[in-house]
Amino acid sequence: MSKKEETNEEIQEEHMEAIDDSGVSETEAEMTELENAQAELSEMEDKFLRARAEIANMSNRFKNERELLVRYRSQDLGKKLLPSIDNLERAMAIEVADEQGASLKKGISMVLESLQAALKEEGIEEIPTMGETFDPNLHQAVQTIPASEETPADTIVEVLQKGYKLHDRVLRASMVIVAQ
Amino acid sequence: MSKKEETNEEIQEEHMEAIDDSGVSETEAEMTELENAQAELSEMEDKFLRARAEIANMSNRFKNERELLVRYRSQDLGKKLLPSIDNLERAMAIEVADEQGASLKKGISMVLESLQAALKEEGIEEIPTMGETFDPNLHQAVQTIPASEETPADTIVEVLQKGYKLHDRVLRASMVIVAQ
The missing domain is CATH 1.20.58 (Methane Monooxygenase Hydroxylase; Chain G, domain 1)
Known part of the structure; x- marks a missing residue:
């Protein structure tokens, strides 16, 4: 073994x-x-x-x-600035007669440009509207006119209030008159 | 491993x-x-x-x-709005003589209030300055005057540019004249 x-x-x-x-x-x-x-x-x-x-x-x-x-960090503040931009644009349409008025309008114009630049840097821009084809995602039709040869159906013929978007998100749709 | x-x-x-x-x-x-x-x-x-x-x-x-x-999401956009607020406040100080001027100033006042309200909602507020004790974290002394019995050392006697903070963060220090 x-x-x-x-x-x-x-x-x-x-x-x-x-x-x-x-x-x-x-x-x-x-x-x-x-x-x-x-x-x-x-x-x-x-x-x-x-x-x-x-x-x-x-x-x-x-x-x-x-x-x-x-x-999208500037979505809330950006949205709140839109009425101010509307008001400044409305003010720019006022006719002035004297130097003080001209001085005020110059100031308003500067503020308007500065606000628009600030919004743009954050990705907020006006929605292209005039002459565009109506898009219910971007535009809100508040009035219609009959379509014609010059303005075929779905053409935007007037902008009542500018719309804005933040990158791909609509902050406020454009209020428009559309041919139909 | x-x-x-x-x-x-x-x-x-x-x-x-x-x-x-x-x-x-x-x-x-x-x-x-x-x-x-x-x-x-x-x-x-x-x-x-x-x-x-x-x-x-x-x-x-x-x-x-x-x-x-x-x-702090509104820090960047908020900061960019401050010069517009300065400009609107400066415009409010312009004296106007006619109706158009008064109408412009009314518009500017509305925009100013609306911007300030929007900033406040995001936590952006003016830094308390007039009559406050000088604080180098909040205030920037650009000029000094000799201290007196009425204005002891470190009293802020004039604000040259308003400062703003976002919650606890200083967006822009107040530019002040301080007694020393």
Whole structure:
């Protein structure tokens, strides 16, 4: 008998003793423990991978939300400035006779330009309207005139109040008269 | 997993195979396998807990960032409106003689009030200045006069340009003359 075989025999004997002592196979107990540990490991690995995926999702979601918050940050204040721009434009239409009046209008014109420039820098611009084809997403028809050869149906013939948009969002539709 | 860890695992696997081949105790090999699985489980648990902590951190960080973005969203546009407000206030000081002039000034006054209201809604307000004690965080001294009994040192005696703040942030310091 080789030495190797002897050693194996000894082990088998010990193994048999173990079974005699506890009544349950030690090897089986160890297998169960190992299988448990492996199952737990697999479960934990799964939890970790899901957490890592959640981190990637959150990161993307935040990035998008942050971009939207920055892109449309001036929506509220910009919208509130539109009536002021209307009023300044209306004031510019008043005829003046003296130097004080001219001085006031020069001031108004400067303020108007400055406000329009500030809005433009934030992405707020007038909606193209005159001569455009009527688009219910951008224009609000408050009156119609009969279509003619010069002004076919859906042509905008007059702008009653300018409309504005912030990038792709309409802040206020243009109020128009449209041929129909 | 780092390269070093991978290498270690490979070595451990090779080591285990070696034991199997050599006929060394199966129980010992299983113990090693169990110990390995337990070590891996412990490591994976650690990685999972760190990932969960990172999720909580990201969530808090983004909540704070979002609040700041909303709170100060009107900082840029608001700042650009200040020269317009200065100009409108300057225009209001012009004396007018006729009806057209009065009509223009009425329009300017309306626009001014509307702009100030819009800024206020976004958290932008004038920095209190006249009669206040000079504060280098809020006021910029462009000129000084000698302090007297009526105007002790650090009293603001004249405002050359109004200052504005957005919540706690100074958008533009007040330009003042201060007693010294």
